[in-house]
Amino acid sequence: MTIYSIIFYIIAALMIISTGMAVTRENMVHAVLYLVVSFLGSALLFFLLGAPLLGILQVIIYAGAIMVLFLFIVMMIRIEPPERRASPVRHYVAVGVICGIYFGAVVLLMLVSEPAAREPMASAIASPADFGHYLFSRHWLAIEMISLLLLVALIGALHLGLSGMRRRTNKGDAS
Amino acid sequence: MIVPYTHVILLGGILFLIGMVCTITRRNLIMILFGLEIMLNAAAVTFVGAGLQLQQIEGQAIALFILAVAAAEVSVGLALIVCIYRQTGTIDPKCIEGNVCRLE
Numbered sequence: 108m109t110i111y112s113i114i115f116y117i118i119a120a121l122m123i124i125s126t127g128m129a130v131t132r133e134n135m136v137h138a139v140l141y142l143v144v145s146f147l148g149s150a151l152l153f154f155l156l157g158a159p160l161l162g163i164l165q166v167i168i169y170a171g172a173i174m175v176l177f178l179f180i181v182m183m184i185r186i187e188p189p190e191r192r193a194s195p196v197r198h199y200v201a202v203g204v205i206c207g208i209y210f211g212a213v214v215l216l217m218l219v220s221e222p223a224a225r226e227p228m229a230s231a232i233a234s235p236a237d238f239g240h241y242l243f244s245r246h247w248l249a250i251e252m253i254s255l256l257l258l259v260a261l262i263g264a265l266h267l268g269l270s271g272m273r274r275r276t277n278k279g280d281a282s
Numbered sequence: 283m284i285v286p287y288t289h290v291i292l293l294g295g296i297l298f299l300i301g302m303v304c305t306i307t308r309r310n311l312i313m314i315l316f317g318l319e320i321m322l323n324a325a326a327v328t329f330v331g332a333g334l335q336l337q338q339i340e341g342q343a344i345a346l347f348i349l350a351v352a353a354a355e356v357s358v359g360l361a362l363i364v365c366i367y368r369q370t371g372t373i374d375p376k377c378i379e380g381n382v383c384r385l386e
Contacts, residue, residue: 111284119293126297126320130304135312142316149327155284156334158342161326161349168349173319173356180360181312184367202306206299213295217288225286228331233339241339242346249343253350260354264361 111230115155122148135181139174146170160235290331297324311363311373315356322352 122145129141146169153162233241242250301320304313326345333341367373 109284115285115289119289122293123296123300126300130300130308130313130317130320135310138313138316142319145320146323149323152327153330153345156290156330158330158333158345161330161342161345164346164349168353169319169323173353176356176360177312177316180364184312184364184373186373198307202303205302205306209299209302210295213291216291220288220291223335225288227286228284228335229337230284231334231337233342238339238342242343246343249347253347256354257350260357264357267358267361267365270365 109227111155112227115152118148118151118155121145122152135186136178139178139181142177143170143174146174157230157232158238159232160238284334287331287335290335291328294324294328294331297321297327309374309376311366311375314375315359315363318359319352319356322348322355 125141125144125148129138129145132138132141146165150162150165150170153159153165298321301317301324303317304320305317308314308317326348329341329345329348331341333339333345363373370377
């Protein structure tokens with residue numbers, strides 16, 4: 108048991124606990140804050156697993172940008188106090204069945220994995236420069252597609268926001 | 283030496299499961315998006331772990347693409363939620379579906 112494995116288990120426990128807390132909170136601001144802790148944990152995990160660039164991007168994009176966006180929307184939308192309506196039983200049955208199948212698959216994957224997967228992994232690190240060179244030499248087309256996707260998402264979000272506003276203005280004129 | 287790869291798979295699996303439970307049981311569009319984010323994150327963790335196990339940098343590249351797709355998805359999803367909220371005054375999927383508890 109090396110120091111790395113101890114760090115791994117601590118981070119894993121932190122992530123599972125904070126994610127579990129996040130999905131059970133009623134107050135969505137608390138949920139967002141717990142989720143930030145969870146994503147910071149996964150950034151640490153990326154550092155541990157030898158991906159420093161991904162760890163930093165995780166902090167910037169996930170824990171920074173996406174969570175702030177969520178916080179912004181949560182504060183913008185006025186949430187009515189939810190009437191305490193229990194979810195129908197069939198939702199829980201569906202969750203149980205899916206979880207059973209899924210967890211069985213994970214355990215099966217662990218059991219049939221080749222013996223090499225049960226040995227501790229050798230630590231390795233991909234420096235950001237190597238990673239960038241690899242990305243732009245082997246995956247340049249995918250990078251272009253991703254940037255196009257981000258552009259389309261930007262335009263789509265803008266269009267959705269503007270169309271909602273235009274409809275509201277028309278309604279205001281008519282009344 | 284870090285941990286065996288199976289433990290990374292198990293961690294990713296548990297996180298994915300939490301996200302799935304959140305997506306299925308919560309009755310709130312924002313929490314459903316939360317669940318999707320958690321699931322994408324779990325997949326990225328598993329990919330990075332697999333990249334380390336096989337000594338391939340490929341896993342990290344896929345994780346980077348997952349990050350970008352998650353960012354695009356969340357921006358469009360939140361714009362849709364704001365649109366839905368403006369039109370129906372609620373973000374409860376049940377209310378939107380049947381128009382049951384429409385606020386006028």
